[in-house]
Every structure is written in structure tokens, then in C-alpha cells.
Amino acid sequence: MVIDVRNLSIEYKIGNDYLEAVHDISFSLTKKESLGFVGESGCGKSTLAYALLNLLEENGRISNGEIIINEKDIVSATNKEIRDIRWKEIAMIFQNAMTALNPVEKIGVQITNALLLHEKISRKQAIERAKDIFNKVGISPSRLMEYPHEFSGGMKQRAVIALALICYPNILLADEPTTALDVVAQRQVLELLVQLKEEFNLTLIMISHDISVVAEACEKVAVMYGGEIMELGNTEDVFKSSNHPYTKSLINSFPSLYQEISELEQIPGYPPSLEDLPKGCPFATRCAYAQEVCFSEKPAMRRVNNDKLVKCHFAEELDFNKRGDSY
Numbered sequence: 001m002v003i004d005v006r007n008l009s010i011e012y013k014i015g016n017d018y019l020e021a022v023h024d025i026s027f028s029l030t031k032k033e034s035l036g037f038v039g040e041s042g043c044g045k046s047t048l049a050y051a052l053l054n055l056l057e058e059n060g061r062i063s064n065g066e067i068i069i070n071e072k073d074i075v076s077a078t079n080k081e082i083r084d085i086r087w088k089e090i091a092m093i094f095q096n097a098m099t100a101l102n103p104v105e106k107i108g109v110q111i112t113n114a115l116l117l118h119e120k121i122s123r124k125q126a127i128e129r130a131k132d133i134f135n136k137v138g139i140s141p142s143r144l145m146e147y148p149h150e151f152s153g154g155m156k157q158r159a160v161i162a163l164a165l166i167c168y169p170n171i172l173l174a175d176e177p178t179t180a181l182d183v184v185a186q187r188q189v190l191e192l193l194v195q196l197k198e199e200f201n202l203t204l205i206m207i208s209h210d211i212s213v214v215a216e217a218c219e220k221v222a223v224m225y226g227g228e229i230m231e232l233g234n235t236e237d238v239f240k241s242s243n244h245p246y247t248k249s250l251i252n253s254f255p256s257l258y259q260e261i262s263e264l265e266q267i268p269g270y271p272p273s274l275e276d277l278p279k280g281c282p283f284a285t286r287c288a289y290a291q292e293v294c295f296s297e298k299p300a301m302r303r304v305n306n307d308k309l310v311k312c313h314f315a316e317e318l319d320f321n322k323r324g325d326s327y
Helices: 045-052 079-085 107-118 124-136 151-166 185-198 211-217 237-239 245-252 291-297
Strands: 005-012 017-029 035-036 060-069 090-093 170-174 203-208 219-225 228-234 301-303 308-312
Touching: 005 203, 005 301, 017 035, 017 045, 017 060, 035 151, 035 211, 045 060, 045 170, 045 203, 060 124, 079 090, 090 107, 090 124, 107 124, 107 151, 124 151, 151 185, 170 185, 185 203, 185 291, 203 211, 211 219, 211 237, 219 237, 219 245
Parallel strands: 035 203, 035 219, 090 170, 170 203
Antiparallel strands: 005 017, 005 060, 219 228, 228 308, 301 308
């Protein structure tokens, strides 16, 4: 097992209170597996991503659970141990390439500095590795010593990918890697990530609000809502035959590539506030299928068709799939 997350919960201190942003998340991945986390803004995806690198804000803390990376628990690790794990064993493509790169430092310097910090090699060797990584992500090595403002948006994203891969990590964590890119650049970046995953034998974890991105790049998908995983399974099984009404609503809110244009579904209401999380299912107030038990009892995660895991009282009793092959 390359990464094993067990019963992970994360809180933020607001005033004198702790508000839970992520609740009881569990998943595991082996070498070369890929998992995408999807859901609306505010559902806890990015908080989870930063926790996997132990990069939470000062007011954030892991209140429960374990994060095991290559048999090392980073929750209980020292600062030095965590610094050794980052970049070498798990690296991150940050959400905004514009802010992930230092605007007043040449990109090649930023990449080689990261490598020199983690490996005992000469600067000349570091520059050669950086040129090789630039080649692999589709940027000419001749542009290694240019500033971020000299790159287009798509090239900046490729440079951030190169920065994440420079130490040859086992796990690549991509937080909204196609945000702010045009559709052509989005397609190119997704194809690049899939190609690099195979070439570097990467375990890939992708965070996105766009289900089409995850459907394109990931073998598995976890649908998050209210800080919890609502449904987890193989991407094809989850998207073609969802067992949770929230998953169904997400799928039907995107236009299908394979069916005639139809009216898209709108999910009424808003995600729950961390200050007032519901006692029962977090999706109950917005769910067309909710019954009394949904408001009073939190559903347990249970295994259903095709080995999927679902948190819904009625996962196998109701037909949630109005447009089953939409993705």
C-alpha cells in the first residue's frame, strides 16, 4: 500500500470553537492507482489535500485518524521527518500556478533548489535533471531560466508539474490542476498527467469540482459532501450507476457528451455550514429522496453493487439514475 488514510477528521479553530471540516475519511491506494475527489466548493477537498502533506493552516489540526505514506505515519511524524517525506515521497501540484511559482525568481532556479534541498547532488546535475523534466512535461529546456511571467497559463501549469516531479515522488497530488486554463490547455494538461502517471509509476490523487476531469484521468472516484465521502468506487461504476442522490445530482448538472442536449439538473439550496452541521445525513436538506431517518441518523458507510462504498440509508432501494451514461 503506497498511501493508507484511516478515519481522518480535520478541524479548524474559529474563536474558541473547533469546527470540523473533514469527517472520518478513509481510503487506500497502491502503486499506479489513481483516485479523484469531486464535490462542490467547500466540501473539504482542498483541506484533505493539504492534510495529506501536513500543510494545514495554523488554526487547522488533524483531530483523529492516520495518514500512512510508504509505512510512515505523517500525523505523528516530526517536522524533519515530514520535510523528508514531502517532494521525495508525496508532491503536490497546487491549485493556482500563478501563485505556486515565485514571480521574481527564474523557474529553473526554483526547480533546482527543491531538488538540491532533498538530494545530495551537484547544481550541474540538478540542472540536467530539471532539463530532462522540462522535456517530459513538454517545455523546451532552453526556457528553463525564464521567469514565470514569460510563460503562458498552460506552460506555467506544466512548470508546476515539473516542480512537483523533480524528486521523482511516489505520490502526486493534483489540486484543481486545470483551473483557469482554456479547454485546449485543460485537455493537454490532463493527457500529460495520465502519460506521466504511467511513465513515473505514480499514484495519483486528483482534487476537482469538475467530474469530467476526474472521469478522464482517474480509475477511482470519491464524491465528497459536507466534509464526508458520500460514494467511493471505480469511476465507471460510480458515474454510470450511482447509488447516492448527491452523486446523481452532480452528474445530471453537467451536459452529456453522448446524449441529446436536455435540461440540466440544479441542486437546490446550499452546502451545510461548518457551524451548523446537521445531525443526520449532511445532504438531507437538499435531497429529493430524504425521509425522516435521514434528518435524525447519520448513515453508515456500507458496501453496495460492484464493491462501491456509499453513505445513504436508501442506497439500494431507490432509483437515482435518471441519466446513467452521461459522463
